[in-house]
Amino acid sequence: MDATPLPTGSPDGLEALDALDALIRRRRTNLRIDAERAVPESTVRRLCELAQWAPNHHRTWPWRFAALTGDARVRLGACAAEHLRARGAAPEKVAKAETKYCRAPLMLAVAVHHGAADDAVRRAEDRDAVAAGIQNLLLGATAAGLASYWGSGEVLELPSVRALCGFEPSDELVALIYLGFPHGDVAAPPRPVPTIRFIA
Numbered sequence: 001m002d003a004t005p006l007p008t009g010s011p012d013g014l015e016a017l018d019a020l021d022a023l024i025r026r027r028r029t030n031l032r033i034d035a036e037r038a039v040p041e042s043t044v045r046r047l048c049e050l051a052q053w054a055p056n057h058h059r060t061w062p063w064r065f066a067a068l069t070g071d072a073r074v075r076l077g078a079c080a081a082e083h084l085r086a087r088g089a090a091p092e093k094v095a096k097a098e099t100k101y102c103r104a105p106l107m108l109a110v111a112v113h114h115g116a117a118d119d120a121v122r123r124a125e126d127r128d129a130v131a132a133g134i135q136n137l138l139l140g141a142t143a144a145g146l147a148s149y150w151g152s153g154e155v156l157e158l159p160s161v162r163a164l165c166g167f168e169p170s171d172e173l174v175a176l177i178y179l180g181f182p183h184g185d186v187a188a189p190p191r192p193v194p195t196i197r198f199i200a
């Protein structure tokens with residue numbers, strides 16, 4: 001690995017932050033996605049590699065990915081719809097769930113592999129590593145010109161979804177990410193000023 005220090009530009013490093021700053025602020029949760037334009041498999045592979053460069057305590061390498069395209073998105077919707085139907089949801093809600101994952105050409109499921117780990121701290125750290133990896137992935141997608149949308153909710157808990165993705169029963173789904181080329185932008189929700197206590 002190249003250990004050459006990155007250029008700092010200015011003594012406080014702020015100049016060197018400009019490009020990263022712009023990328024981070026540009027990333028949006030955006031569902032205005034062209035469902036007909038496929039995301040190249042090479043791009044998906046690269047984004048998943050980026051995710052795995054997140055920090056990971058004990059190097060447990062907990063990231064698991066499943067890329068669902070074509071009819072697999074319909075099967076994913078069927079899992080969500082079945083769950084809603086069983087809960088007595090309104091038919092419109094069930095029908096919406098059936099097609100919702102076809103709004104993007106690719107759904108990327110991201111899970112934490114816990115294996116036999118039952119230690120709460122270890123499980124939390126592994127989930128943190130996966131969440132950090134997802135941010136890498138979303139920023140990578142932004143840099144590659146893709147729109148992304150981190151979806152969550154009860155669907156993440158469904159054994160049928162884990163099985164569809166080929167994950168193990170003890171794996172924990174963290175995100176269903178809609179990925180594709182954008183056909184529109186969304187406004188950036190403003191962020192609060194950070195609360196920072198400098199304590200010396």
Ligand SMILES: Cc1cc2nc3c(=O)[nH]c(=O)nc-3n(C[C@H](O)[C@H](O)[C@H](O)COP(=O)(O)O)c2cc1C
Nearest residue numbers: 027028029030149150151152153174186187188189
């Ligand atoms: C753990 C997690 C779960 C999320 N799940 C959803 C979701 O189910 N539906 C949704 O619309 N946005 C979801 N989001 C995205 C947030 O709504 C979004 O980040 C927030 O509105 C800020 O917008 P921005 O990402 O464009 O800055 C999720 C984000 C995180 C971190």
